[in-house]
Amino acid sequence: xxxxxxxxxxxQKVIPICSIILCILFIIAIFAPWIAPxxxxxxxxxxxxxxxxxxxxxxxxxxGRCNLSRILYGTRLSLGFAMLIFISSILxxxxxxxxxxxxxxxxxxxxxxxCDGVMAFPSLILILGLxxxxxxxxxxxIIALMLVQWVYYARMFRGxxxxxKEQNFIAAAKISGSSQWKIIxxxxxxxxxxxxxVMGTLEMGWAIMDISAMSFLGLGVQPPTPEWGAMIxxxxxxxxxxxxxxxxxxxxIMLVIVTFNLLGEALSEQYGVKRRF
Amino acid sequence: MGxxxxxxxxxxxxVFLLAALLTTGMIHxxxxxxxxxYLAAAHIQPTDEILExxxxxxxxxxxFFNQYINSIMKICQLDFGISYVSNKQVWxxxxxxxxxxxxxxxxxxxxxxxxxxPLGFLAGVKKNSLIDHFSRILSFLGASIPSFWLxxxxxxxxxxxxxxxxxxxxGTWQHLVLPSVTLALPLIAIYTRLLRxxxxxxxxxxxxxxxxxxxxxxxxxxxxxxxxxxxSPMITxxxxxxxKLLTGTIIVEAVFSWPGFGRYFIxxxxxRDIPVIQCYVLIAAILFIVSNLIVDLIQMYIDPRxxxxxxxxQ
Numbered sequence: 001x002x003x004x005x006x007x008x009x010x011x012q013k014v015i016p017i018c019s020i021i022l023c024i025l026f027i028i029a030i031f032a033p034w035i036a037p038x039x040x041x042x043x044x045x046x047x048x049x050x051x052x053x054x055x056x057x058x059x060x061x062x063x064g065r066c067n068l069s070r071i072l073y074g075t076r077l078s079l080g081f082a083m084l085i086f087i088s089s090i091l092x093x094x095x096x097x098x099x100x101x102x103x104x105x106x107x108x109x110x111x112x113x114x115c116d117g118v119m120a121f122p123s124l125i126l127i128l129g130l131x132x133x134x135x136x137x138x139x140x141x142i143i144a145l146m147l148v149q150w151v152y153y154a155r156m157f158r159g160x161x162x163x164x165k166e167q168n169f170i171a172a173a174k175i176s177g178s179s180q181w182k183i184i185x186x187x188x189x190x191x192x193x194x195x196x197x198v199m200g201t202l203e204m205g206w207a208i209m210d211i212s213a214m215s216f217l218g219l220g221v222q223p224p225t226p227e228w229g230a231m232i233x234x235x236x237x238x239x240x241x242x243x244x245x246x247x248x249x250x251x252x253i254m255l256v257i258v259t260f261n262l263l264g265e266a267l268s269e270q271y272g273v274k275r276r277f
Numbered sequence: 278m279g280x281x282x283x284x285x286x287x288x289x290x291x292v293f294l295l296a297a298l299l300t301t302g303m304i305h306x307x308x309x310x311x312x313x314x315y316l317a318a319a320h321i322q323p324t325d326e327i328l329e330x331x332x333x334x335x336x337x338x339x340x341f342f343n344q345y346i347n348s349i350m351k352i353c354q355l356d357f358g359i360s361y362v363s364n365k366q367v368w369x370x371x372x373x374x375x376x377x378x379x380x381x382x383x384x385x386x387x388x389x390x391x392x393x394x395p396l397g398f399l400a401g402v403k404k405n406s407l408i409d410h411f412s413r414i415l416s417f418l419g420a421s422i423p424s425f426w427l428x429x430x431x432x433x434x435x436x437x438x439x440x441x442x443x444x445x446x447x448g449t450w451q452h453l454v455l456p457s458v459t460l461a462l463p464l465i466a467i468y469t470r471l472l473r474x475x476x477x478x479x480x481x482x483x484x485x486x487x488x489x490x491x492x493x494x495x496x497x498x499x500x501x502x503x504x505x506x507x508x509s510p511m512i513t514x515x516x517x518x519x520x521k522l523l524t525g526t527i528i529v530e531a532v533f534s535w536p537g538f539g540r541y542f543i544x545x546x547x548x549r550d551i552p553v554i555q556c557y558v559l560i561a562a563i564l565f566i567v568s569n570l571i572v573d574l575i576q577m578y579i580d581p582r583x584x585x586x587x588x589x590x591q
Contacts, residue, residue, distance in 0.1 A: 117292070117295060122520025122521060122523060122524050122561070122565065124524035124527070125520065125523065125524055125557075125558065125561045128524075128527070128542070128546065129303070129554065129557075129558045131546060132303075132542075132545070132546045132551075132554040132558075133303050133304075133306055133307040133554070134307065135309065135549070136546065136547065205421075209423055212423060213423060213425060213528060216423075216425045216528070216531075217527070217528070217531055217543055218543075218547070219543075219546060229423075229425070232425060232426055232429065236429055239429060239432060239433055239437060240437055243433050243437075246426070246429050247430075249426075250423065250426030250429070250430070253423050253426065254421055254422055254423070254426070257421045257422075257423070258417070258418075258421045261417070261420060261421050262417075
């Protein structure tokens with residue numbers, strides 16, 4: 001059996017399988033209020049720490065809240081904010097990176113040294129430092145994550161601008177009278193997209209891990225908001241009597257991160273993009 | 278080689294100055310006034326008079342440049358200010374907590390190296406064997422399991438169910454096992470992967486073929502030639518991941534109630550103990566640069582080709 005697992009990893013099926021899992025997760029995230037059987041924050045002390053039943057498929061937690069509903073709503077929060085971080089850091093990175101690449105000279109030099117400095121530093125320490133200044137809270141964590149992540153995209157976009165500036169096919173397209181829009185659509189986007197998709201997929205996994213780690217430490221999402229890391233934090237006091245309280249959210253975090261990592265790896269192999277460690 | 282080390286040591290200075298600038302600037306970016314944070318942490322009712330007095334004491338009424346120079350001077354004397362919560366020197370507090378964190382970090386590096394060197398090496402030499410698949414699955418899981426959850430899984434299975442190791446606290450070697458393994462798993466994942474890739478790459482090199490044609494036995498080629506060169510990227514990885522190790526200790530210390538530096542930092546964030554936060558970020562920066570330097574030196578010792586290459590570039 002152990003021999004067959006790597007075969008699945010390597011086969012062409014990884015990308016469709018992971019994409020389907022992610023689609024399901026995004027559907028759950030969007031339609032959480034309709035899918036979830038209960039209100040995720042409704043406290044019902046009469047039903048606390050219930051075993052699984054038809055009404056509560058995964059049982060209830062120490063305040064009688066439905067575990068399944070909380071996990072489903074947690075999908076919404078984790079994926080939603082990971083997307084937000086992803087999109088906003090790409091936008092900042094795109095602006096700074098292309099600006100730096102086009103300008104060149106001293107502007108480019110200063111911006112890139114700054115990026116090097118941020119990249120050289122372990123990101124979680126920067127995030128913790130920023131949260132330390134601005135105080136604990138989800139908004140602060142999200143802003144800190146954005147401030148750290150955009151740097152990687154800026155570097156990537158700058159590198160692309162520099163290499164594309166030199167490419168003959170761009171010059172050829174210009175000479176043959178292609179419009180600006182057509183050059184961007186037909187020549188630049190197809191070149192930029194693969195590394196962006198690979199990096200984005202891996203970064204989404206990291207962002208979800210970081211959000212849940214910060215919430216676990218009590219610095220991110222505050223109770224009673226349902227979030228996976230915060231659920232593990234709350235469930236840890238019941239590890240002797242009700243270990244499933246911390247088991248379920250951990251399993252779902254792992255599923256999501258494994259999916260993003262597998263997909264990112266498969267895509268990078270497919271497109272021949274080098275990944276960074 | 279001497280000039281190379283000297284140049285690297287010099288290059289630490291600008292990074293240090295930048296880190297000091299960031300930590301000094303932190304206070305001004307913060308929405309919280311340090312004087313108010315101090316009074317809140319010390320449970321003193323703030324009045325305008327006391328606030329003004331405290332601001333003067335912290336030097337916040339001076340121009341930013343003066344504050345910056347002052348803080349650099351103080352840092353050089355290992356004076357990181359006084360903790361708002363305990364009213365003791367931050368440096369003394371930190372020094373008393375660092376040994377247990379170092380214990381944890383060394384324990385996990387040891388476990389990571391002891392497991393990943395044989396595993397990564399064998400996986401590379403015997404590609405597509407059972408051990409190779411095992412190493413790939415392990416390195417995949419190690420990169421995907423959140424360490425705070427893994428820590429609780431270990432506590433649940435080994436402490437609650439099997440009662441083999443204590444749940445939390447420090448003291449004996451048994452206390453060290455679960456936290457170090459938790460902290461080591463992501464490292465094992467990275468190192469095994471790096472070493473495997475590096476071994477595979479080296480096996481393609483002409484020197485392996487040459488050694489084989491000379492009739493040197495396979496075992497000697499692998500141990501004396503391939504492993505020695507293939508291990509180099511892993512050592513770079515070791516240096517690059519010390520940062521990860523540092524952030525890892527924060528989480529693992531929280532899980533296992535380990536009274537170290539990381540936990541102190543998290544408490545400081547909750548208490549808004551600004552000098553402690555500044556001190557942590559600065560020490561993290563310095564540790565990071567110094568560890569990278571040491572790693573470079575070790576690498577030069579193992580693979581002398583590197584220092585020659587550096588010499589050519591300069």
